[in-house]
Amino acid sequence: MKLVLIKYHYNREIHFYPTLAEEAWNTAAALDKIHFLQLSYMFFYQYMRGGNDLRIKALNGFKDILPEDIVLWRRVETVLRDVLERFHFSEIRLPILEKTDLFARSIGTDTDIVEKEMYTFIDKQVTMRPEATASLMRAYIEHNLHVAKPVQRLFTIGPMFRHERPQKGRLRQFHQMDVEVLGSAGPRLDAELMAMGSLMFSEIGVDVSLEINSLGCPECRPSYRKLLLEFIDQRLELLCDDCKRRSKTNPLRVLDCKKPGCREQVSEAPSVIEHLCETCSDHFSGVREDLKRLDVAFSVNKFMVRGLDYYVRTTFEFVTDELGAQSAVCAGGRYDGLIEMLGGPKVPGIGFAMGLERLVLLLKQKGQARDTVSEIDLFLAGLGKTASDHCFELMHALRLDGIKADMDFEAKSLKSQMKQADRAGAGYVLIIGDQELENMQAPLRNMATGVQTDLKLEAKSISRTIQEQNLH
Numbered sequence: 520m521k522l523v524l525i526k527y528h529y530n531r532e533i534h535f536y537p538t539l540a541e542e543a544w545n546t547a548a549a550l551d552k553i554h555f556l557q558l559s560y561m562f563f564y565q566y567m568r569g570g571n572d573l574r575i576k577a578l579n580g581f582k583d584i585l586p587e588d589i590v591l592w593r594r595v596e597t598v599l600r601d602v603l604e605r606f607h608f609s610e611i612r613l614p615i616l617e618k619t620d621l622f623a624r625s626i627g628t629d630t631d632i633v634e635k636e637m638y639t640f641i642d643k644q645v646t647m648r649p650e651a652t653a654s655l656m657r658a659y660i661e662h663n664l665h666v667a668k669p670v671q672r673l674f675t676i677g678p679m680f681r682h683e684r685p686q687k688g689r690l691r692q693f694h695q696m697d698v699e700v701l702g703s704a705g706p707r708l709d710a711e712l713m714a715m716g717s718l719m720f721s722e723i724g725v726d727v728s729l730e731i732n733s734l735g736c737p738e739c740r741p742s743y744r745k746l747l748l749e750f751i752d753q754r755l756e757l758l759c760d761d762c763k764r765r766s767k768t769n770p771l772r773v774l775d776c777k778k779p780g781c782r783e784q785v786s787e788a789p790s791v792i793e794h795l796c797e798t799c800s801d802h803f804s805g806v807r808e809d810l811k812r813l814d815v816a817f818s819v820n821k822f823m824v825r826g827l828d829y830y831v832r833t834t835f836e837f838v839t840d841e842l843g844a845q846s847a848v849c850a851g852g853r854y855d856g857l858i859e860m861l862g863g864p865k866v867p868g869i870g871f872a873m874g875l876e877r878l879v880l881l882l883k884q885k886g887q888a889r890d891t892v893s894e895i896d897l898f899l900a901g902l903g904k905t906a907s908d909h910c911f912e913l914m915h916a917l918r919l920d921g922i923k924a925d926m927d928f929e930a931k932s933l934k935s936q937m938k939q940a941d942r943a944g945a946g947y948v949l950i951i952g953d954q955e956l957e958n959m960q961a962p963l964r965n966m967a968t969g970v971q972t973d974l975k976l977e978a979k980s981i982s983r984t985i986q987e988q989n990l991h
């Protein structure tokens with residue numbers, strides 16, 4: 520027996536018929552509205568397991584982050600926030616939906632992101648942010664943040680959305696930490712940001728190397744671009760189709776094509792840093808000097824470019840080979856003209872974005888998935904209805920007192936309650952039965968050492984004991 524999936528062309532309804540293949544063809548032939556027909560073993564198995572599967576699953580490329588992984592997420596975020604505070608950054612929280620025009624103007628209409636990867640509600644002309652820089656600039660301009668502080672050091676953490684082909688470590692809803700500093704054009708800030716990124720990775724425990732480059736400025740880039748175009752034109756036939764297209768729209772991007780054939784062709788290409796104007800060249804030297812001053816290791820990658828149009832001068836990436844092939848876990852750069860382009864004041868800026876999924880994946884690979892810290896301080900095991908009522912009251916009083924506590928609501932046996940306490944990683948268990956209620960005293964069991972202490976059944980003395988012991 521096989522199952523047939525029939526899609527109607529007109530109403531798009533889907534029906535599943537359990538039937539023989541031969542019968543299916545007959546059925547199909549009998550229905551003139553049938554658009555196409557396909558045999559599906561998957562549906563067959565679901566049918567055998569008890570009918571059609573009514574469960575709705577998450578969208579392709581969208582992922583739930585389950586409680587067991589949250590430990591790692593929080594560790595990453597805690598380290599990042601802690602380093603950011605040391606570097607005097609303030610958090611800003613931005614909406615996920617923005618006018619489509621914001622991204623079209625800031626990212627550029629001839630980029631992959633705007634051309635094909637944005638989640639846009641066409642009828643409303645709004646888009647789910649594919650990155651955070653544009654939204655942050657919009658907020659900066661809208662709230663006149665340059666007036667409040669001449670140099671604004673801002674960061675934001677949250678989900679971004681791009682309709683890319685899902686692959687390992689690349690999702691359609693992904694999370695980024697985005698850092699931007701607005702109001703300083705000097706090279707020192709660039710070096711400081713890279714030093715901060717480097718510190719973040721070392722505190723999280725990920726081995727990375729820093730690559731830097733300069734993309735020049737509106738003064739020197741046009742003549743370099745011309746040189747590069749001449750070089751590309753001589754080899755156009757040997758480049759991939761994407762590069763042929765890029766040569767027309769964004770020739771710099773030909774330099775970072777990942778295809779081996781293209782890489783070979785551009786290995787001799789003229790590089791931006793060999794054609795910088797004096798100001799850009801001094802700026803780049805300043806960045807390198809300050810990185811050395813702070814003891815931050817780096818190498819110059821003269822073919823590193825950015826897919827986004829607004830980047831000038833310093834550009835950088837942190838790369839790692841801990842995820843298989845070498846890949847970037849953080850990318851950033853300077854964008855001195857962007858704010859003006861979006862209708863804001865003439866203020867320079869630099870920033871970077873860090874993908875959080877990859878950091879979590881790296882920590883997971885390192886076997887840091889298990890955290891030894893208990894989920895709760897105390898599990899209250901009550902035996903019988905009266906004890907259970909008392910536990911419920913006591914638990915609430917303890918929670919008010921700052922204790923992380925839980926209990927069983929299903930009147931289970933002591934054995935199963937102890938199992939529950941163990942699963943929750945409870946530091947202590949308080950066992951209460953009729954006897955204990957009568958004496959108003961109960962044993963508090965330390966789950967790690969097995970030591971039991973008799974305690975007065977009173978919230979204050981219980982919470983004090985646990986808090987004191989937790990300090991050791």
Ligand SMILES: [Zn+2]
Pocket residue numbers: 735736737738739740795796797798799800
């Ligand atoms: Zn320049």
Ligand SMILES: [Zn+2]
Pocket residue numbers: 758759760761762776777778781
């Ligand atoms: Zn190519």
